[in-house]
Amino acid sequence: MTLGALVDAGVEPGLILSAIASLGLPCELTFETVRRAGFRATHAKVLAPEEQSHRYLRQIEALIEKSTLTPRQRDLSLKIFHRLGEAEAAVHGIDLNRIHFHEVGAVDSIVDIVGAAVGLESLGVERFESSPVPTGVGSVKAAHGLMPLPAPGTAELLKGIPLAESSVRMELTTPTGAAILGTVCERFGPLPAMTIESIGLGAGTKDLPTQANILRLFVGTIELPSGADRVWVLETNLDDLPGEVVGYTTEQLMAAGALDAFVTAIQMKKNRPGVMLSVICEEPRILDLEAIMFRETTTLGIRRYPVSRHKLRRKAVQVETKYGVIRGKLGWIDGRPPAFSPEHDDCARAAATHQVALREVSEAAYEAYKLSATPPDVTTG
Template identity: 55%
Template sequence: MKTVYLECATGISGDMTLAALLDAGVDEAAIRRGIESLGLPGVQLQVQEVMKGCFRAKSIKVTHPEQHAHRGFSDIAAIINRSDVLTVSQKSLALEMFRAVAVAEAKVHGSDVEQIHFHEVGAIDSIVDIVSAAIGFDLLGADQIVFGPLPTGRGEVRIDHGLCAVPTPGTAELLKGIPLRDVPVLAELTTPTGAAIARVLADRFGPLPDMTIEQIGSGAGTMDLPDRANILRLFVGQSSSSLGQDEVCLLETNLDDVTGEVIGYTKQRLLAAGALDVYSSSIQMKKDRPGVLLSVIARPEMASSLEELIFKETGTLGIRKHLLQRSIRPRQAHTVVTEYGSVAGKIAWQRDGRPEFSPEFEECAKAAAISNCTLRDVYRAAIIAFERSQPDLKPGVPVSPTPPGEHDDHGHSHDHSHSHDHSHDHSHDHDHGHRHDHDHGHRHDH
């Protein structure tokens, strides 16, 4: 599968991301056409090669007439949607990034998305950065995008709301659940635009994955750091594995003084609160006392809230926590139409590309009760309906149900949405670590 990895050693910003994309071979002419289609007067994209420390990198700069507009989300959406060049997927991706910023800003300012006015992120240069990133990643067509941990930097920056500690409130909101690392630089290394790009695009965060590298793009930040090169590296290549990878957190506690009813109730509450899986095992504890091992698998960003729930419901004195790498088969939701009605389930793919359909128990049980037939009958009918209508599915190409008797292998709908949790917002586009006085409409790159 085609894999893209972003090594954010000195953070990430909009201009660094665009520069790295161009350096990795993304079509510059396509980017320029997309920018021109936004109808923003006087905008120019300057691309050049620079040296950062001892290393070559590409640098971009957006120039435009001075402007003081503070745009809201609807204003940004209007600018993007009026383009007759951007594809539907490019528009959708750009708007998702801006909405992430809006949600984050609404959270920190106690407002709602429609009332938020972007300041730095609503500036022309930030619009160009985000739209260009959407075009660039869409053109790359990666099957998975992985980001390294993000350094925020240290110190303070001046934004429209005054002096703020790094990371600024909107950026911090965007970075919730994202692995961070401390780099001892007194500057803003990860900007709001960069945080939004990572939040929306990342399939996961971690080290460079197993892959054969085909292209490397180096995007320069504008700031010169005294002891390191201010460069974002973007790796493009192929991963031999058809399995997806992600990171999960395993929470475990030993219980010997709670009833089975409490354990069962706690398991249901944990699942309702967002745990990926919850299970219990019989164990022997100290002095050969029988006990129960309660195990919870969760996304890392959910671990703290689920820990609190375990402490509250069980009264345990301690919880063990482990970060684990997980291999997962490509999967997607799917519905088949049977003689007993529609049945929802999931498709998963084997390593050799063969699809398998698993009907949901609740759906089959409901259909069996309505039709007054056995559960086995519904399961069997769902599997047969899938095998007849969907013999050649590929991962990442969603499909629609085919009614009985209409077993056409073509004409399926293709919903290319990814599973990123992107509800965040930030209103500052400081592309890399300088002091930012945003009283004017000029670009402030970092």
């Protein structure tokens, strides 16, 4: 249904078909227009021979690594499969590397996940959100026998995600669908205020008597308030590195263009103290900064997610003090007086030169600013 909705919303089918072909799996993916409860939608159909064996995570990773997917498409595909693997490991109490996938390791599920990753990445959007998730009621027959809905793996994947009430007696959310949603969506709730640009309708296989078996995908834009933009946060937890290495890594990240890099003390598994290394950056810097984090630390994975930020309008200024010229910044919101902040490096240099306390230089800079005329373009916005 995700694949159908993506193509229906405007994703070029050839992009998905080419990516799937590069996996080398014995399958055929087709898209057709159908009707569900009177509504037109796109149905994605995977034709593949029935398989008796199951795949381990490392086998699926190998398929994806040798494909022609772009780095971002591979990264998203692997994140979804790792999320599935972690859920299966938690449910069965088995190490992640020993998990062999049943239904989600079959060809059609691999096609669903990789195709969804390609389609979602090709949309080029900054943020994904979803309504609360209906799971359906009743039971489903799976490799481990008859299980109540939501199935254990699906329930594990939906931790922290709000569920929607549903009386439909069938599985409405599969582990694959839950893994995709849980990996890409940042928020679950009502449709946000947005300008809709396209709508994709992905059809399920069955016709339901009480509702249309359709997944809707809205693509649009959200107007950010004045002074707002979006940046990315990269995070990883560390508990086996000397502090000197962590400090060196933050220096390397800042030198490579991070907007900010910092560490937070955290408590990790088995009561081990550790730190969370966080990096704030613009999207074009993500891969370069992640490469530094992988190179300099022992991390096996990095979380990444976009965030919006509200910034003051800024202007560089300088003031004349008895300790010399001190540079600084003005920050303001339209209609309010600006705030002045002297540059620390200038103040420290002047304090060392004149053998006075750092705070004396900073106070002198503040006083010099108060006595200066406020630039007219700041007060008028």
